[in-house]
Amino acid sequence: MGEEPATQDVLSLSDLELPGVQAGRRHIVSILVENKPGVLARVAGLFARRGFNIETLAVGPTDDPTTSRITLTLDGARHPIDQVTKQLHKLINVLKIRDLEPEETVARELALFKVSTDEDTRAQLLEFADIFRGRVIDVSKRSTTVELTGTDDKIEAFERMVRPLGLIEMVRTGEIAVARGRAAT
Amino acid sequence: MRAVDAVMECLKAEGVEAVFGIPGGANLPTYDALYDGGIRHVLCRHEAGAGHAAEGYAKATGRVGVALATSGPGATNLVTPIADAMLDSVPTVFITGQVRTDLLGTDGFQEADITGMTMPVVKHSIMIQDPREIPKAIHEAFHIARTGRPGPVLVDIPQDLSRADIAYEPDDRIALPGYKPTTEGNVKQIRLAAKAMANARRPVIYAGGGVVNAGAAAELTELCTADRFPVTLTLMGLGAFPAPHDQWLGWLGMHGTRTANYAMDEADLIVAIGARFDDRVTGKLSEFAPHAKFIHIDIDPAEISKNVPAHIPIVGDAKRVLPKLMREYRALETDSSRLDAWWERIRGWQERHPLAYEDSADSEIKPQYMIEALYEATGGDAIITSDVGQHQMWAAQYFHFARPRRWINSGGLGTMGFGLPSALGAQVACPDQTVVCVAGDGSLQMNSQELATCVQEDVPVKVFLMNNGYLGMVRQWQELFWNRRYSGVDMKMTPDWVKLAEAYGATGIRASQKETLVDTMKRALETPGPVVLDVHVTKEENTYPMIPAGQAARDMVG
Known part of the structure; x- marks a missing residue:
């Protein structure tokens, strides 16, 4: 498989750590979706089902008529947002998701x-x-x-x-x- | 040609040989096309039956199962099978008729917003708005249903659009920019996983239905036997690793073996493959596998770290990832004697806590014995479907599945009434195999009308009914946790199943003697056509062992 041969050094299980979970800040999530009927309902329904309270929601066309942009803000303090973005990615009509960093936005x-x-x-x-x-x-x-x-x-x-x-x-x-x-x- | 004729061409291009369904006003055009469309139609007696039959067809083969229904109540009757297919990741396509576009949104006759109401329980759904989209939608539906993590896709076609004329050119190219399942697995992560496995002293490989869906049972077995890794499977994964096998711990979770659950409890490394840490597996989450680090391999990134955080996440298709993991592991040339102490501990549990029950002193048939007799009568060579309840747990405990796609049950949604129609679908898909539905008397009454379908279609399903006159699993919970207040579980009136079978034109046989049960079962299996074998078992028997809901594996009772 890889380019370099596998080495025989083993890994101590105690060295394995969990990746940090992002929580605590307000999130601006920018979602590029296909411009098709029902897409907003799918996105909004998913947030509701997973127990997320959407603070604000804005939807509009983009420079490409086949896509729309959904921008929503969430209070991420109560839940890590990771799970909901993964679930969003599973929606077939969702093309791209950005959890925007406040300082770079x-x-x-x-x-x-x-x-x-x-x-x-x-x-x-x-x-x-x-x-x-x-x-x-x-x-x-x-x-x-x-x-x-x-x-x-x-x-x-x-x-x-x-x-x-x-x-x-x-x-x-x-x-x-x-x-x-x-x-x- | 009419759009519905194009639908038939698309279905054939997708390799569909049989569909399950019921016609009605809004899908009359589809049925007109089906009349000489070159695809076998199995006329079910309830859309729920059609939907579960499509699931059985899919689970037995890995191919996409298809169910058809009309608008309104036809479509809403499919909601349970759709939800079932979602939770068990069953590749299925549901094609519903919808009222004419000029009636949409007017509460027209037999109008129901089926795309709206199924939105939380579909992998995807497509509401047709232009008849020219129909062929593309059908191909997309199949592609989405079968690839990635499989699941149900709904295509809802308004009646007027389905009969519209379209220019049809065969074209199955798929353009879905928002859908690109990750299959290969990250090389570095796979290498890290191999190293962790090489270091583990108390590893357990915990695999689930994803391995069956991926067609990766052989790859799983090779990985497990690359060293002496102890293996447990989920209820959905049974058959992905051969049972019995020297490295097999039994399945895990609420009614799994003590050995498997204790091994998870003490493991230092758990390798989860195509499994999703369901609450029926973990018990109390905060006390689940407290000493373990987790490698989690799954095609669905949203499953990883959903319930249990993964130290080494690997997103990919088990069929692609497992061979790479095995090669990496082999290259490490580890010394398997490091697992000696662990195996000694496991063997101790296996000796002290085998799956066991107290057999009757007389000729009464214990439900567990019924499954052992079934295993003997079939020689283990059968597709077993089941309903939901105690009988399902006993079937999973006492029938040993050596190959994948031989155990078909509703694990995630836990749908009573799943057994008979899924057996019908499995038998349509696999006409040369023995298909036995292990049913409960509560569950069987939820879809017993499909016996008519079996008889009409000459589908020789054998229904082995575990008849105790109770909604047994609920009764067990009431006995154990609700002070024996048996509320709403005693079915004082159950049908005469022999007469009912005969009323449908099937064969009915009754069994109540332990001594002759295996022979009676053999006779039932040899009888041509559908058979209902009504086996009277002990009325109040509990399914053990058991992790009480919300408790930890080490708190198993029974």
């Missing part, structure tokens, strides 16, 4: 905040929006809607700022992500 999320505003509070909201580089996309007499893009930390920070003003509702897309640098995700 750029992730963004879009959120819309509808805030109850009157003439006094609107100025305050606009100030926050400016600081967070948000954009006002709708204004009415009694409300203002701000669009914001960023990491989940940034969006949560903005939420904390505007909630006291009277947050009517917040809608988030869930994070999408790409690996940093030249390599494809």
Whole structure:
């Protein structure tokens, strides 16, 4: 089989160690799938069956019309993610899975905040929006809607700022992500 | 040609000789094509029977078993066989009819979302949306079902699409970018495994159904006998290593031998091959094989380190990996005397704890004796299928399987009613062999309608019924763990099996005397056509030994 001949030195069983199990961090899992009906149900169902709670989920087309990208975030603290990625690989329509390293990843999320505003509070909201580089996309007499893009930390920070003003509702897309640098995700 | 005629061409190209099924509204086009399609159709009496027959066909041969059903209830009746095939990794293709595309999603007559409801229990499923996809889908289904870790694939075809005209060109090229099973095994890992095996003082080779699926029984035996490695098998693996054999410890797990379980408990190295550390094998996981390091060879990477973390994981096909592992091991030229002390310990267990039971003093037939008599009457030369329960455990304990694909049972899902239809499928696949279904009276009543199929199709299955009037395994648990509160297990009314067999046009024979049992069995085996041999056995007998659920191997009782 191999190029080098087998040697006769044996291996002490006490030297055998288990590989470390990754657990504890939040995971952004990027899954490239075939663009076919039912694929999202297969992926989502698998997470549910294996007891994983999906925090966010974003699905969309890619540059290739035959594939779609599912990006989901998970709290990996409770379970090692290894088992679920192996199970995902077994789905025939799943082409590629990346458990993205946070430091080597750029992730963004879009959120819309509808805030109850009157003439006094609107100025305050606009100030926050400016600081967070948000954009006002709708204004009415009694409300203002701000669009914001960023990491989940940034969006949560903005939420904390505007909630006291009277947050009517917040809608988030869930994070999408790409690996940093030249390599494809 | 019509898409369904193309389906027949695809099935023939895949080598299908027989299919099992029942027609209905939504798969009328398929049955029209089947009418003169050149493939044998076995008309079952329930879709569950058809599905298990397809499994029996597959398990007896390694070829892909095929079952057909119509939409709605036809398809939902296949759910149990599909789940069964998933848990036991049985290569099967299920082709269901679906309501017309204009009715989809409207709760049409006999509409059921079968792809949706089977999603957790299929290896893959394909819902046809364009009739031109159908030939490709059939070939993909067979490819996925039989390669890698085998399993069930569902193809759901709406009625209008199945009768559409398509331009059919034979083409069985497969393009599945997301499906590439790893078969070869990592060379460095294999070498590491050989070295670990060479160093082990208390090794056990623990092999399972994956070895049977891989067709690697010969390779397993060569590896085990490359040194004096003690061997145990799972319930699903029986026959992958010949029993009896000097190195055979018996099978392991809840009702396995004490020797096999004790050996796992004290082992320093366990080599798992095509086995998945099921809870029925490990017992209490935290106390399973506490001294052992683990080599785990499996074609499915998701099985490795799922329940028990592997020190040396090897992803690959046992048929490809085992010869390489053996060559590496041989090259180490180890001294097998290092295993002397281990064998001495094992021999001690074997002497103290053989599989045994207390035989009756009179002519009452003990269930264990029934299996010994079956082994004698067949000379061990038969395909044995079984239902699920005590009789299954006794059959596995007292019938010794020397070759793979001779023991067909529902191990993972534990499906009562599996025995008779799987025997039907096995006998259709292997017309020249003796096929015996060891049935329980509870299980047999779940699919006894398939006797009609056996008679109509002239499939001479022999059903050897272990009749104790109880749902015996449940009764045993109630006796041992639920204060003998026998709730819902006493079948005070069971049919007159001789009359029932005769009502179906089969032969019925009753046996209740120990002295004449072997002769009666021989007579049953020699009787042409299907036979039900109704053997009255001890009513309240327990299956021992036993690891109580959730306990450790060393806590075996009985």
